[in-house]
């Protein structure tokens with residue numbers, strides 16, 4: 001018997017080729033096939049069940065995470081999965097674990113900052129997981145200000161060793177994932193001191209626990225920092241604390257690609273810029289942008305499918321009520337998020353390319369694109385994670401009361417997702433880095449140095465400062481060049497206005513501090529321009545499949561025009577567009593929502609998420625929401641007994657007293 005599909009009618013309405021859209025979303029046919037196979041592999045494996053994890057105690061959840069990680073590793077070995085497939089498998093297991101940090105930061109830190117001898121020594125052990133590592137940078141007293149870290153690594157020429165020490169309480173390492181209970185090793189960031197001189201923060205490979213007994217090595221104090229936000233969620237991770245009491249490590253365990261310390265204790269700074277010590281963060285920020293599109297797509301998929309099932313009001317002659325997805329307010333909240341998921345997907349693809357390009361250049365000692373790579377990864381990480389975190393909460397509200405149920409999947413997704421706004425760089429701190437980069441670019445405009453890459457538009461500042469938007473009718477907003485010019489003009493005008501205000505301060509640093517809220521806005525305008533322009537560039541490509549390109553054009557316009565509507569104040573205040581043109585953009589936006597509507601379910605089907613990965617009754621593929629909610633409620637441990645524990649001690653006495661009082 002064919003399973004019932006409550007979304008069948010919605011799926012029939014789609015005006016594009018779904019299979020081709022799935023391929024666009026995955027990036028290529030190969031990626032699609034790979035990811036589809038691995039997702040199904042995980043979904044069909046009972047060890048990877050996750051429907052009960054919010055009920056587990058912290059200890060049980062942690063043990064469950066160890067069990068899943070061990071099973072994942074066994075599958076990876078048994079099935080001889082490639083590195084790419086293994087990464088996919090871990091992400092579909094969908095439970096934050098120490099392995100995220102081992103593969104995502106420990107290994108990349110050694111690869112990026114180690115010498116070839118260090119690669120030869122450490123990487124094979126790490127790849128085989130004979131050692132497990134984490135990334136120990138943040139301290140109790142300092143996270144954002146990396147130069148303010150206090151842990152010291154003092155070179156002792158007598159023994160050819162570094163002495164790792166935590167001189168204060170605030171120098172305790174605090175937060176590193178995988179550190180608390182699992183890691184045998186860490187890349188530790190500490191101030192390098194040679195001959196009494198402080199050379200700033202560098203990375204060191206430090207063994208923390210015995211490889212036979214897992215006990216902390218002498219001089220090392222290590223443990224978990226405690227429960228975090230939400231039940232389940234990020235509590236599967238052992239974020240840890242770490243203190244060193246004069247722990248000795250050999251000299252060759254300092255990561256020496258950027259700087260070296262010789263046998264005599266001489267500090268040697270190579271041609272490589274010192275910022276390469278921050279390279280692992282740049283790498284991870286880039287991956288966070290792609291991950292943002294996945295998390296956003298997940299929330300949007302749940303809210304869209306449920307909005308098509310849910311009906312409220314408007315029944316005529318006893319007929320069905322209106323699907324909430326048909327309310328214009330629902331569409332105006334939901335469809336921009338759907339469009340943002342696609343927009344972040346494409347900008348994530350582009351950022352991956354940019355990162356690969358900069359890595360190849362670095363290998364050839366070409367550091368010219370490093371500032372651009374830093375600004376793009378920092379800015380886009382910040383912008384996409386902030387939007388996604390807010391969007392998950394918006395999707396919860398779009399699902400009404402049932403969105404607040406744990407089994408909607410949204411509370412846990414929110415709890416797991418929100419720290420991305422903080423880790424790998426606080427979002428405001430990162431936007432201020434982008435603003436610095438933009439102010440520097442503006443200050444060089446008159447010097448003959450042509451801005452390149454994502455700031456190339458600033459080279460046309462003269463035109464963009466005085467151009468007038470030519471929109472006369474709502475449909476004029478559908479012209480890509482019109483949209484692009486409006487975003488470029490807004491970004492450049494905001495940048496130049498801020499640069500002028502900065503110029504009024506005698507001390508530029510004072511000006512930067514004073515104007516920082518405005519500078520954050522400037523950085524956001526620039527990042528939004530990047531996302532819009534990369535979406536438009538994507539549409540220049542040959543995109544096969546009936547109606548696929550057309551749908552993407554609609555989504556691109558929704559993305560750009562909803563931003564224009566949201567930030568209308570900026571656009572109008574900088575004189576890029578008139579209030580009337582703003583109103584026309586809004587009119588066009590409403591028309592676009594009507595075009596998205598029949599395709600909404602198919603557009604979220606294109607994410608190709610299994611029910612296992614989505615982990616949501618409201619978002620399940622077949623839309624059989626009510627029956628599943630009803631069945632699930634009876635599985636709650638509170639319903640194991642009809643009369644709850646505690647009735648005799650606490651409820652009955654009150655009730656009895658009530659009866660007595662009533663009798664009086």
Ligand SMILES: CCCCCCCCCCCCCCCCCC(=O)SCCNC(=O)CCNC(=O)[C@H](O)C(C)(C)COP(=O)(O)OP(=O)(O)OC[C@H]1O[C@@H](n2cnc3c(N)ncnc32)[C@H](O)[C@@H]1OP(=O)(O)O
Nearest residue numbers: 094095096100144145146275278374412413416423424425
């Ligand atoms: C429902 C279940 C779902 C399950 C899902 C399962 C999946 C879960 C996945 C879990 C994964 C978990 C991963 C978590 C990882 C978190 C790890 C961390 O947070 S690790 C910790 C992360 N911690 C952080 O992110 C800390 C953030 N803080 C920082 O990065 C730095 O302190 C700073 C950048 C803010 C300032 O640095 P400072 O040294 O004071 O620098 P100045 O400002 O003085 O600028 C001087 C010059 O340097 C330039 N420049 C700067 N950076 C870079 C760069 N990277 N490159 C190149 N250049 C750079 C800058 O442009 C300027 O140039 P110029 O003007 O001279 O030309």
Ligand SMILES: Cc1cc2nc3c(=O)[nH]c(=O)nc-3n(C[C@H](O)[C@H](O)[C@H](O)COP(=O)(O)OP(=O)(O)OC[C@H]3O[C@@H](n4cnc5c(N)ncnc54)[C@H](O)[C@@H]3O)c2cc1C
Nearest residue numbers: 135136137138142143144175176177419422423424425428
């Ligand atoms: C779940 C999670 C996992 C983590 N994993 C790791 C890990 O594996 N390894 C690791 O080393 N670290 C890890 N961290 C730490 C993380 O990287 C830091 O918390 C992060 O870099 C932010 O630093 P902070 O905590 O010092 O924030 P703070 O800098 O103290 O931020 C507090 C507030 O001050 C503001 N602020 C700070 N500086 C400025 C400024 N210059 N201008 C304006 N406003 C400012 C911020 O915007 C924020 O509002 C993790 C953190 C979390 C939450």
